[in-house]
Amino acid sequence: MRILGISGSPRKEGNTEVLLGEALQGARDVGAEVEEVFLRDKTISPCLEIYGCKRDGRCVIEDDFHEVAEKMLQADALILASPIFFYTVSAHTKMLMDRCQSFWVKRYLLKRPIAPGRSRRKGAFISAGATRGKRLFDGVTLTARYFFDALDVDLFDTLLVRGVDEKGEIFDHPEEIRAAYELGRRLARAE
Numbered sequence: 001m002r003i004l005g006i007s008g009s010p011r012k013e014g015n016t017e018v019l020l021g022e023a024l025q026g027a028r029d030v031g032a033e034v035e036e037v038f039l040r041d042k043t044i045s046p047c048l049e050i051y052g053c054k055r056d057g058r059c060v061i062e063d064d065f066h067e068v069a070e071k072m073l074q075a076d077a078l079i080l081a082s083p084i085f086f087y088t089v090s091a092h093t094k095m096l097m098d099r100c101q102s103f104w105v106k107r108y109l110l111k112r113p114i115a116p117g118r119s120r121r122k123g124a125f126i127s128a129g130a131t132r133g134k135r136l137f138d139g140v141t142l143t144a145r146y147f148f149d150a151l152d153v154d155l156f157d158t159l160l161v162r163g164v165d166e167k168g169e170i171f172d173h174p175e176e177i178r179a180a181y182e183l184g185r186r187l188a189r190a191e
């Protein structure tokens with residue numbers, strides 16, 4: 001089982017990154033091979049809506065997207081982590097998502113498989129926000145679901161943490177850190 005963790009926070013070792021790290025540790029502890037990518041270290045253009053991908057499903061903008069895309073395709077499961085920025089995902093995360101329109105085109109317009117021979121791939125989404133509103137995660141939950149769908153990945157689990165803002169504040173919530181660890185274990189064990 002190969003699991004790819006994708007950190008979408010611009011903040012190094014921020015709250016979502018701590019949770020992602022715990023989830024990957026949980027997966028590693030039950031035998032998964034794990035890798036983590038940090039989107040802030042990548043150069044990924046926004047989608048330019050030129051639809052060069054309609055030819056064969058490959059995005060025609062040449063940048064680090066392709067390196068991340070290849071890792072996403074090779075993984076058996078994905079964990080995406082993003083802070084809440086204005087009730088949606090971070091800009092780093094959204095740039096990756098929008099470039100995955102090329103996978104949507106491949107899957108739904110060209111009707112080609114995304115990861116041939118490997119069905120039922122699973123994804124998990126981790127997020128954190130400063131406020132506590134009931135609807136804080138409404139938008140990102142849908143966004144994450146349809147991002148994974150473009151990759152032919154089912155949204156298996158989410159960990160959504162309210163009321164954390166400052167860097168390191170997540171350590172005041174050991175139950176959420178534990179929940180992240182358990183999420184990683186469950187994901188790695190999922191059939």
Ligand SMILES: Cc1cc2nc3c(=O)[nH]c(=O)nc-3n(C[C@H](O)[C@H](O)[C@H](O)COP(=O)(O)O)c2cc1C
Nearest residue numbers: 009014015016083084085086087129130131164165
């Ligand atoms: C640009 C920006 C926008 C934000 N928007 C929201 C928001 O809409 N709702 C909210 O609850 N928190 C918001 N926050 C707070 C972050 O979600 C919060 O600090 C989170 O813990 C950051 O996670 P990180 O450390 O993994 O980056 C915002 C923070 C920034 C920098």
